[in-house]
Every structure is written in C-alpha cells, then in structure tokens.
Amino acid sequence: MKYALFLGCTIPARVKQYESASRAVLKALNVGVVDIREFNCCGYPLRNIDFKAFVLLSARNLALAERDDLDIITLCQCCFGSLKKANHLLKEDASLRNEVNSHLEKEGLRYQGGIEVKHLLEVLYHDVGIASLQKELTQMYEGLPIAAHYGCHILRPSQVVQFDDPVSPTIFDQLIEITGAHTIYWPQRLECCGAPLCGINDELSMDLSKKKLDSGRQLGAEYVCVACPYCHLQFDTVQERMFAGKQRSDRLPSILYPQLLGLCMGIDEKALGLEMNRIPLDGIKNFLSSRGCPRVLSEGQPVAQEVYRPLGGLKEERPVVVREAMAQQHWSNEMKVIRSQDPELADKLTRLLEKEALLQGEGNVYHERYSSRQIEISFGKIVQTEAQRARILKALRKGPTSVKKLATTLKLAPTEVLAHIVELRRRNRVGLHHIEERTPTYIALSPGDKG
C-alpha cells in the first residue's frame, strides 16, 4: 500500500501536527507515502471562480501522481473534495480531459484517469480496514466521550466523494469507536465548523463554531475529533481566541483523528504533535488504559470471544454459526421467562419451536425448506420479543411504572418498551395506570381484567 501524500497549503503552514501525526500513524500501519515535490495548489480557491483553471490545477496534481503510478492520499478535506471532484470529471469526460491534457502536455504531463484520490479516513477504513487497525492498538480509551465532526467535503456531493451516507454517516464514528472512545449522539455533527466564513464574516463564523462546540460540550463530549485542517483551526486556534477574549467560558478541545488513534497505537506524543495544539490535550491520556487491547493479551487467551447472539446488537460481528436442531434448547431461558408470565403463550411458542425439524426437513406448507440460519432468524425474533414482553410484565407486577423507568431497568430502548406496552395493552395484560405530568404509568393486569 503506497500513496502520494498530498499535503496542500494549510497543513504545512498552520497545522503541522496533522502531517506529523498522520505520517507516524501511516508508517506504523505499513502504509507507504511518497512526497511529490512538484505538487501545486489543489485548485480549491478557484473552484467557484474559474472552473477550468480549477480543473487544470487539480489535473496537474493527478497527472503527477499518475506519472508515478500512485493513488493520492489527502489529509485536508478541501484538497480531497477538489481533487476528487476533478478526478471524477476527468475520468468521465474524455473531452474535458483532452482539453486539460493539451495544457499539461506543455510540460510533458498527461492525465489518463488512472488513479484514485482518497482521504486519510478512507484509507484507514477501507484499505487498512477496521480489523487491522484494531490489531495495532496497545492501549484503549475508557469512558471517553467524543464529538465526531465529519466535515463537509468528505460527505458532499455524495455521488462524487462516495464516502458515506451524507445524511446519516457512520464511518467516522466507527473509526473513533475502535479506539475504545465512544461518540456522543450529536445532532450538530454535520453542521458547518464556521471556517469558510472566517475572514469574511468573523462574527458569524465564530457564532457557528460556538453553537456547535457548546452543544457538543452540553452533550457530554470531552473532545471534538476532526480530520481536516480547517475544522481543526476553527475548533483549536479560533476557539482558544474566543476563550481568551472571554467569548467562551468553557472549551471543547479539538483532537485530530491521527492523534487520537496514534495515542492508542503507542506512538510517541511528540510525533503526534500533541503539544502543538493550542488547547492542551494532556487530559486525554487519563482515559487511556491497556485493558481489552488485543496486543497485550496474555499468551493462549483467545483474541476475541465469540459470543453467540442470534440477531446481534449494533455493530456486533455476527459469527458464522452452523448448527443442527437448536431451537428448543437454545431459547430455553427465554421460554422460561415467557412461561412464568403467560403459560398459554409459552405453549403456543413451543408449538412453533417444535416445527424446526419439519421446516428444515420436508419444508413448510409452501414446500420451502428452511436453513438453520432461517430458523434462527425467524424463530429468534419471535421468542426474544415475547421474552422481553414477559420481563416487562414481571417488572410491572412490582407496581406501576413508566416506559422510561422500565427501559432503564430492563436495559432496553424506550421505543422498544413502548412498542411492547402497546402490544400488551392490546392483549389486555397491561393497563394505563395514571398520567403524571406528561408521563403515563402502567400496571400489569391479570388475564380477564378489563383495561
């Protein structure tokens, strides 16, 4: 894996730590980077002024990389957006490419459309891969809430950049979460950082940053994590300026993603340029711990325990499990809970579980034969749902309570609990007890009671 590193103008001048941290991380991951000295401006400043000049500037960079048969890796999202857009246009439109090449040919260059432009995050996520990254960790964060700031050019226009869902992206969150940190649910995460207006309308620019940072702070983030020099400048330098000018009473320090990751990989702080951030990052080390890291596990211990979960929770790997007749034993715990609350229902479900052999053998009434995987997915959902309902009934027997309290007690999402309550009310097993302020409470009814 080798890329031409496209630094652009801002990083070498103003966010040097982004460069050094990235180089250090990539090196540790065995990703080679090559510096092409002839690289010029990415073209971004001209993008909305002179379209062809912009394409030409970008194309020259692309041609240089192609000459050396390298894909480009960028750190800056503006560079990424520009080069990616130009690359997209040049690949698809041979006429434009010919025109651009007629200029490039003057210095002996040509762009054939043969390379890709990738952002650091893309390389880490797609080319290196989450699994490989995880293997490189020596320490992990514990209890570290992070506000993930995606940045705009990595998401939009989505047809061109093709990085992630532009409305509800997850990749950056996943990259952050492998370090053990968790990303807060931050509705402002896709908002502008304010940098584009810096120098044009400073007041508005700072207002945008402030709103964003304030909300991140309020939602419990300790740091905001970025992967673009402009965003970082705004959240680091500009935030510090606001703090100094008493426009902000609190600070939400910004950390560049390679810094966040590098710390977990055991990379030297100096190489990560932590001290170059205006807002100190020292506190983050307090969150580090070596627990749960694959690298430091003692010999003989399995790398990851395979916990069998028929349907899997969020982001859990679903191991490949092939097994024979499992239904009855497999859900025996669930069935026990169900039976304790509703023996009649348990009998009905047993009736279903007993069909396993039939469905796998002769097939169902439509002569479709189930695979064990299909048994698992079809039966599992049904049994688990009823088990959750039974647990709710059990909890309600202790006295009237609300959806939110049930959710906390049973470790379920409140939406799920509500959906179960709806069904249990329909079955006349639960009744509305009382409405306190805005919150209804419920009670369990014995079968035969009227709601």
Next chain:
Amino acid sequence: MKAGEKIGAVLVVGGGIGGMQASLDLVEAGFKVYLLERSPNIGGAMSQLDKTFPTNDCAMCILSPKLVEVGRNPNIELITFAELLRLEGEAGAFTATILRHPKRVDPLKCTGCAICYQYCPLEVCSEYNEGLTRRKAIFINYPQAIPSTHVIDRRDAPCTARCPVHLDVREYVGAIAAGEHARSLEIIREKLPFPGIIGRICPHPCEEECLRGTKIDEPLSICALKRFVADWEVQHGKGLSQNPPEPQYQETVAVVGGGPAGLTCAHDLARLGYGVTIFEALPSLGGMLRVGIPDYRLPRDVLDRELQAVLDLGVEIRTDTRVGEDVPFADLLGEMGYKAVFLGMGAHRGMKLGVTGEDAEGVYPGVDFLRDLNLGRGVKVRGKVAVIGGGNVAIDAARCALRMGAEKATIFYRRTRREMPASAEEIAAALEEGVEIRFLAAPTRVVVEHGLVTRLELIRMKLGEADATGRRRPIPAEGTEFTAPVDMLIPAIGQEVVVPFDPAEEKIGVTSRGTIQVDPLTGATTLPGVFAGGDAETGPGIAIEAIAGGQRAAISIHRYLQGMDLAAGREEADRLVVEDVPPGIPYEGRQRGTPLPVAERTRTFQEVERGFTEKEAITEALRCLNCRQCLGCGICLEVCEPEAIDYSQQDAIMELEVGSVILALGFDEYDPHEKGEYGYGRYANVVTSIEFERMLSATGPFNSTVMRPSDGDIPQKIAFIQCVGSRDHEHDYCSSVCCMYATKEAIIAKEHIDFIEPTIFYIDIRAFGKGFDAYYERARQEHGIRYIRSMVSKVREDPTSKDLRITYVDGEGALKSEAFHMVVLSVGLRPSKGSCSLAARLGVALEPNGFCATVPSAPVSTSREGIYVCGAFQGPKDIPETVAQASGAAAFAAEPIASSRGTLLKKEEYPPERDVSGEEPRIGVFVCHCGVNIGAVVDVPAVREYVKTLPHVVYAEDNLFTCSQDTQERIRKVIQEEGLNRVVVASCSPRTHEPLFRQTLREEGLNPYLFGMANIRDQCSWVHIHHPEKATEKAKALVRIAVANAGLLQSLPMQRLPVRKRGLVIGGGVAGMTAALGLAKQGFEVFLVEQEAELGGELRHLSYTLSGDDPRAYLQELITQVTEHDAIQVITNAEVVDHAGTVGNFVTGIMIGPTMTYRKLEHGITIMATGGEEYKPQEYLYGEDPRVLTQRELEERVASGAVDPAALRRVVMIQCVGSRTPERPYCSRICCSVAIKNALKLKEMNPALDVHVLYRDIRTYGLLEHYYTRAREQGVVFTPYEPEEPPRVEASDAGVHVRTRDIHLKRELSLEADLLVLSAGVIPRENEELAALFKVQRTMEGFFLEAHMKLRPVDFSTDGVYLCGLAHSPKLIEESVSQAAAAVARACTILSKEELEVGGVVARVDAEKCAACLICIRACPYNVPFINEEGISEINPALCHGCGSCAAECPQKAIELQHYRDEQIIAQVSALVAAGGTGGRV
C-alpha cells in the same frame, strides 16, 4: 346477449369511500355492481381516520353504516384482494379480466372466531396502523372490516418477485448462510440451469429491489452469491453429470438457436422426456453468451461446463446449421417430423449508424467484432479505436480492443453518463482500465482515405426534453463539429434480430421492430406449434429474460403437445411483495470481493471478478433478511376448527361482463423518508400525519392518548409542518386536504389532553371548502391553536430528551428557535401505487403528476370511453368532494347503459314478517362503546347491567361497535335465540344509524318499527365529557326511556306508491343544465325551470379559462344539447310559487313569463341548482372610480377589447373582497384561481405589465397549484396582507394609489395602479322563499345546506330533493359539473324505482272520536287530511309526512301519530320521572 346490447353492470375499481358511494348509487339506480379492491377489505383511507373535518364526526361511525350497506347488498359483488388486469371490448360491453390473490382462508367456512390470529406466531407490521403496531401474518385489518374473513397475505420476497424466472433467492441464500452450498445449488437449478453463467453476467435487477438496500444499507450481493455456489461445486469436484432422463414422449421438438433461450427451452423439454434438436447457425452453442460476452467476464470453461449440462440430457445438437438456409423452415414441421418448434434466434446484426463511409475497411460493427473475437477468427486491432454507443456491447468492445493491443479506445456517446444504458459496474470497470468515454458527441461522417478509415467527424450534442423512454433527447449543437483521428471504428448502437427465413411466407407474424410476434402469456407465435422467446421476441435483452422466455415456451410446448390449454392459470399480475423490514437491523455494508488489479487485466482476457471466498460468501449471505410475511408453519391450519385454511390457493383469474367501469383508485401518502432534512425515520418523534391520526384513534396504538414514540410521554408541544411532499419541485400540486386535517388533528389532540399546545407551520392556509374557514377560525380563536406562516427547512433532535428543535422566521421577521416534543409532517397525497401501471394497461391517460387526466367539462370521464374516474385519483381531494364525484361518476357510468337498467338485479327478499301483536314484549338491548366515543366517558358495562333490571328486558350486552357487520349478525342471532320481539340499541344518532338496525330486524322477520334507539353518545358522552358519572346516570335514564317505549312499539304497515319518473331542475346554469341533461340521458323526463330569459347562468360571464378551454363554445354546446333533447322541457322566465307532495310524487306550481301564466308540474324528484353570483363590492372605491373593477368585469373587458393590456403599466389585484369577513365568514374558493387566470392573461398580452396580487392566503388547491407556480414564473408579484391591516386605496389623476404593508419586508408598499381589480367573492342567489317552499335548510350565509357535510353532500334532509352548483357553495365549473352529475345519480336512485315504500309513521284518525272540526285540515302543512264521504277526517297514509301537527292540534284526541302514540309518550315520561332512586335529571 344480442349484438350491440348494453350490459347493465358496472365494475367499480377501488373500495374506498368513493368506490363505495358509486357502488351504492349504481345499485340503487338498478345496476349490478362489481366492487373490486386491491386490499383484503373495503373502506380505504377513511377507515384509518379518527375524526373528519369540519364537523369532527367520528370517521368510523359514519363509515361503518356504509360498509355494512355495501357488504349486505345482494347486488354488489365484493371482489377484494384482487386486481384488474385487462379490459377488452368497448363502452357498454366490456370484458374485464381480474386476478384474485389467494386469501388462503375460505370465506364460506371462516366464522371470524380469530383463533388463528391468537395462535399465529409471526408478527409483522400493521399497515392499518401505519406500522405503529404489529399484526399477525393471518389477520383482519379492523373489527368492522368488510368482508370479515381473515386473510394470509403471504408475500414474495422482492428479489424473487423481480427475477424474471422467480428464483427462490431467500432459500438459496439462506442455505449458503447455513453452509449448505450443495443444497443452495439444488434450489437454484430447479429454475435455472446456468448458475455459473448468470452469476457472472446478470445485471441483477433483483438487487435493485432488495429491502436491505432500499431500507437499511446496501442490497445483498445476490448475483455474486449464485456464482459462488456454482464455483464452489467446481472446486469441490462435485460432478454435474445428470443421467439423461428416460424418454417419456414420442414427439420431438426443434429448437432454432442455441443461445440462452433455446438452451433453456431444450433443457426443460428434455427433462420432461422429449426428444429435442437444437439448430445453431454458429459453430458452437451459447449464442450471445459465447459470441457477445468477452472471456474476462465469462470464461469459456464456465460456459462450456454449464452448457454440457444441457447436452448431458441427451439433446441433439446441429451446429453450423442455419434454419432457412441449410434447412428450410417448413421442413422442420414437415419432412423432418418435429411436432413443435421454438424460435430462439438472437439479435446478432448490428444496427447501422446511417452516416457516409461506414462501409469502409476498418469499420467493424460491435457484435461482429465481439463474435469474431470470441470465435477466434483472427481479429486484429491497431491504433486508435473509436466505439460509438452507450450500451454493454460498446463497453465490451472498447475493453476488448484495449486488451487486443489498441493504442487507445474511445467511446463516443450522444448523451451523458446518466442516460447510458450500460450497467454502472461495467462503465466503472472500463474507465478503470483506461477506456475513454466522450459524452454528448455523435458521428456525422466517417472519413475514408485510400479505402481506410482515417478520421471520424462528430458533432457535439446537447440534451433537450425527455423522450418516451424518460431519457433526455440529444439535439445536435450547430457549429460544434470536430474530428477525431481513428484507425478502427466500432459502431455499437444496437442490434436487431435476424430471421433467416421469410416469416410472412411461413405465416409467422412479426412486429414493427422486426421481432417475432408472440402471445406474452404463452410465447405462441401466430403459427400453431411454433413458439418464440428471448431476443427473437423482445429484441436485444438480458440473458435471464431470454431464459424466462425459454422456460415459458417449454411449458407451452408441453401443453401444446399434450393437447392442454396453453394459457390456463398462467396469468400473473404484479406480485405482492414484502415491504417492511423488522426494526433494529444494524448497518452492515455488503462484501465486495477482490477484482483482478487493473494492471493485470488490461492485456489479458483473464476473468476480472474473482468471486467471493467462502467466508465472504457466508458473511454476505448472513445479511439476508429472510423477508417473509408468513412462516408457513401450518399452526393456523391445526387450530382452525371449521377447517377454513387452505394454503394451496393460488392466484385465480376471473372474467366479468360489464357495461361501464369506474376507477376510484384513491391515493397514497407521500413518503417523507425522501425529505431527509426533517429526520423522518431517524428521529423517533417525527411522525407523519396519518401516523398521528392513528395515534388519536381509539383503535390505534395508544388507545387515543397521544404519546410520542421515543419514550411514551405525552407531547405537550406538537409542531405540524405543512406541505411535506406537496407544492415543491417534484410535486407541483397542492394536496388540498392537509391544512384542514392538520387543523383537525390539532383540535382533537387538544380535546383529548387539554395541556397539549399545537403549532402549525404553514405557507398558506387553504381552508377553501364549505365551512372550512369557520373551522380554521375556531381552531385559532377558541382552541388556541398557534399558526405560524413560515416554511420549516429542517428539524433537529436533541439527543438526550429526544425533543425536536425547529428554527423559523416569526411574524416579526425574527429568527426563532423552539423545541417541540413531537413533530407531525403533514404529508401530501400522491396517486396510489399501481395506479400508473393500471392506467397504462387500460389505456387511460394520466396528467404529469400521475393523476387521471380529465377535462373541466367532463370531470369524471377518462380518456377511454366507458371508463370513469372519481376521488383522489382524479386529483387530491377531501371526502365530501370524493363522495360527490363518486355519485357523479355513477351517473356518467349509468348513462350509456341506461337501457339495460334492472336487467341483472337480484330482488331483495325478506322473510315473512312475524306477527308479534299478541306477544308479551321480549326486549333485547345492545349498548355500544363506540370505540372510546362512548366507552371512555360512560361506564358502558354498568349501563348494560342496569338495563338487565328493567321490565321486559330479557337480554342485554355491550359491543365495541354495535354498527359493525359482525354485530348485525350477532343481533340477528340473539333475536332468534332469545325470541326477541323488540330491540333497543343505545349508541349514537338514529339520524345516521336507525335505518341500518331496522334493516337487521327486517332480515330476521321483525317489523322495522319494533326497534328503538337511545342516543347516549351525542347526549351523554359528548356533552358531558368531563362528568363521566353523571353521563353514565343520564345514559341509564335514556335507555330506561327507550325500553319503556319499546314495550309499546307496534308493527307498522308500509304502503307502496308508484313513482313519477320525472325530474324538476330549478336553475338553468351550468349545474342545472348538466343535471337536466344527465337525467334525460338516463331516460327520464325533466322540467328545467329558469328564472331568467335565457339559459347559462354564471357561465355566460366567462371568456377564457385557466386550462385554455373555450367556455363560450362549451356553454353553446350545452345549451344546444339541453334545448334539443326531447325529454327536457326548458321553461324560462319562470318562478316557482308553490310546492306540495312527497318524494316520488311532488307537485310544483310555477308562474311563467310576463303574462304570469300558472302551471302545475308533477315530478318525482327536485334538483336545486339556483346558482350564485359575484358580490358587488362596497370597498376600495368600487363604483366610485372607473378604474376599480371586479375580476369578472376585467375578464369581460379584456375579452371585448375594452381594456387593452398593452396600454397598461401596472395592475393591482386585491383578494378576499367580500369573503372571509365577519359578514361572510367563508372563503369564496375560486377567486385565487380567477385572479391568477386574469394575471396570466394580462402577462400573456403584455409581458412588461406589472401585476401585483395582494392576498391573505393563495388558495390554488389541487392541480391548480401549477398555475400559481406559472404566474410567479411569469413575474406576477404576490404580496400578503393581514386582515387587520387591509390595503388602503386612494384615487389620483395618475392612477389608483394602493398602499399596503408587506409583512415580509416589514414596510409599506406604495403602488400606483392603472387598474385596481377586486377579487369579489361569490354569494348565493336569492333562495329564501324557495327554501321555505321546499322545506330545505340553508347555511347562515344563505347557501343551501346538505344533509350531511361528509357523506351526503348533494342530498337535502328532505327526501327526494338534491342540490348542486353555486347554490351549495362557491366552486369551479368542473366541480359544478361533477356535483350536478352527483345530484343526477342520487335522483336516479328514486326515479329508477317503480314504486316507493311509504307509510309507517303516519297519522291515523279514530273515526269514533272525530268531530270533523276541520282543525286538522287547517293544521296540516301538506294539505293531506280531508273530510270524507262519511263526514269524518281522513288521512291518506301515502301523502302523510308524519310531522304530527294534526295529532297535536286535534282537540278530541281523535288523531294519533303512529310510532309516537300518546300511550308511548306517557310511558316515556313516566319512565323518566319514575327514577326509583337510580335516575338523574335529564
């Protein structure tokens, strides 16, 4: 049936309120009705509503009697869970082909006991509750549903449905996930002999439908999984060798063409045991698979191995044999003795570019190039290669050219990438490999030098409007010619089928495209015994479709050879597919595999895609959601006692003979997932209006207590966002109903829980219907609903509280941000799913938004004669308009078949009436919960228990909905079992529900008058909502009274009275004339009475219309038709002076002309169409300054040339003049569109003219929105004003000076106008005396008042009198026309009958007591009593209205009103006061 005879039956498609109304009107007018509905039950969207605006009636309560009426009518045949496939024939005599989906439950056996529902283990999304609750796989939507049979709507997985051969994707992917690869392959091979081939080259349409892709993350990689198992088998050395099957049949079959279609056909036939010979023109088998697809996509060894499977079946192969050249076609069925032939020739001839020089050396058509390359015919490639075209052949040719050593390969395509037909993956791969694509370039000439191609001359293209394929058409851009140096040119712009013999000579039909003409169902050509499929049928297509064609033919050939019906049972409509995914599936991208690196692939033909590893394949297969709507576990069958379950049911086809068709297809709600900015689908507390409606409903998820989905808390602050999916770039129409339903939902939510604070964010409030503006004002002023005129651009969620933040601009122009607990998106209406394809199948034209296209003069006629339309399919509309239009459509549909009226009707038979006169009263009482309408306030079980203590009550029970069909059955059963002779229902209003219950009694042999009702809803739960205990006591008292009365009820005889089959229409405007003409065309005589000297009414003042039709020509045509029709007597200059009689037998007196001649008209029904007129403004200097005009005056003057727009600089229009004021608190509905019409006209005549429209809300509802958009595009300026601050007007020499405050700019706008045009409202014509004569009601504003706002929009409460047109309320021409037709339909329900049943509640004279004092004669308002020969008063029961005046006046108490006898009144009063400690005060 004789030729030309009309069929007296109508097919109504769509069982919503529109379809139901049309059916009822038609059946009452004497026509047999088939009511077809796609879903398992009728009732449509209205059944999902909680309340209806503007009366806040419970939707289910007013719908339920209609449901029952439809369900029990013996002449309405319900065909639910079915689709209309085809309609053949013509108006008056159609044959409709209908596909019935299997319900899998036998309605004759199902008792509706719902045991199956309790036992079914699988929960799926409940569509009826909008996914807010779950239902079982076997289900019924709601308890009152008609028909009441449960249904198993087992559905296909979308991938399987989309696949041309319907592969069982779910099954074979499931097997891979379980590691059972061999079984997976087995499943595939049942339907597809070539998994390795198709797994490589299929463009996989199935993946586009995958729910994982459309609802969660990325589609399952179905195609690659198929390839995986095929490759796995090879790697694991599992052989393919099948033993050739034993020959079963002697007949042999010839297959022409060894491509995928031919091979499949041969394969299937050989497996059945036929001898098959394949004739292939090329040296080897495979067709396009071999010669069209390069090795790097489909390696030869894979191809050879899978084709071997066919050979192994013992199929004979004759390669290098071209039928038509080497073997004469005729010999196949002749000398050679084949019994059937399959034509599976491919599309192997490249199409010509049509430019000069294309025959030169160096020009190599794409298909030829690929064929020669693939057959190893020594193709040489050199230099610069240019490929012309944008399909997969072009891409393949270019990629091959590079691999063959081309210096450069360039594709020239005349459109852009977006329009390229090649698959996206192929295009991307080509670009990766270095193929150049130049878009928007088309060749004009091939330059040839010394016999060789040297250059290509091209021209640049630009994209124009979309063509028939939906792609934008390329247009050459003049002067942009350029040249490209070329050494080799490969045109690949399409292929055509080569038929090597003359099809005409062989009597085989061909299409205009040169393909073989076949029956799409069977694949049969026009020559018996010859079948075709694949490219030969379709033109160049994809392999899997060719395989489907081969399979279809194999089935047909087998049937043909065995003498079976070719088509039977093969008809297929769109398959029902699973549409929902289970909640909580985590995001997980698809596996991608690792293709060959670019560097390695460009110089070799090694396969590019390397397929999945086993681990990748299993991981990918685990992503499958196993989409199912029924597990097929068989439990319901085991528990169903009546054995009603039948899984083996299949789709069934039926044919119906009908004379007319009505499309009432309804609408779907807009899916707000498409508007990501509102967070629907991501934020739990953002819901749609229809979901909110369900939350409000008693039968909804929360038992009518609104809760928010995130945590079940009650949302105090609720924001409604209007126009979601309406009035935007994609939907240039207004959905018409959202402003009102949002207002209604806000009111109801607040009524349920008083601390709720609703806020409605809107652009314009469109309260344009009758009574709507008053409703809106009440919402604002009485209920305190907050309205904010601001378009919300996004919604953001607070992650901890799950509250939603909305940023908006307030009335002061300030940016505000506010948090809400819940956001309701007022989603718009769009044409229902499937309506587009149905319209295409029927040949019915649609307008650009997908609604049915109609013209204003015939608003219910579609583009195909004999097919009519009503409801939201014709354009967004609310319930009353749908109902009125449905009646209108019924009238139109009846017209052409009027001559066959009554021919197909079954007579309603009732059992003989039981004589109960001597019996002791045995009373049964049914107490209704009415959902929560009664039950939430009144303690219904307590009332029931109390009732049991009353005298003569032998039975009492309570029901959730006493009016539902199953309860009717229940009542009948109880009458029988308990031997009841009186029935009392304690529920709602007898006005709406009494006829229903009386009918039930009749069906059980009881006289309908042995029924009594207590209204414990209106009088208890509604009015005493906050005092439940007192309400319960009052309910007990009311039931006690009803029971006391019931004991004294007597059977009352009915009389039959002949009907005068003649109508009277009052008013000769467009509505009146349409009504008269409608009645006449249905075969009834009509008097058309007009006050003025000529016909035409308001229409006379119109000069042009928005849609560009000529209103004058229309008026002239209408007048001619009316005056020339034999059955219509037009009486002008006439005034109605007196009126008497009853429905079926009216007598109306009129005075005619200046001479005032009196004339008596005898008629059976009356239609009031007295019209309206423009309000004469008192405001804004009207009448004082000649430059101030009304819109009508402007229109007339522009049309006559008296006003010349070219001479004007600025025109200002003011809206709502005389409307929406305290004196006239209604919206005149049409003024906005009239103003826009005139503004557009002025702009058309003088584009430089400045037109300003000052408005309060622009109300261009429905499809009129388009004209509002156009007016803004034309530069008409629209400025809102507040009613508190109306514009101020002053006259000056320079013009009329108008000053207004612009609420957006926050400043005063000063406009000097040449003309000031006032949009004066519509007021009713003088009708007070008429209303008094006919005893019909009027609104406060003087418009006529219909019997029920929602469901009886053209009826008066007085039987036999109907209304339409402007006399009802302001409306457009098309609305008047459809309402007039509606009045006709309603009138026909009377006129079509020979006699009516009257009597029952009439006054009766006790001859013994009568003193002939004449008081009754003077008291009777209908002049019924007279002194007979015996000298006593006599009352003709047929004429008596039962008003009771005479009975009240008679000093001797000689007259008693039946059903309200003194004895009964006294008993009721005694029951009331004899409370005995339990009663309260009433």
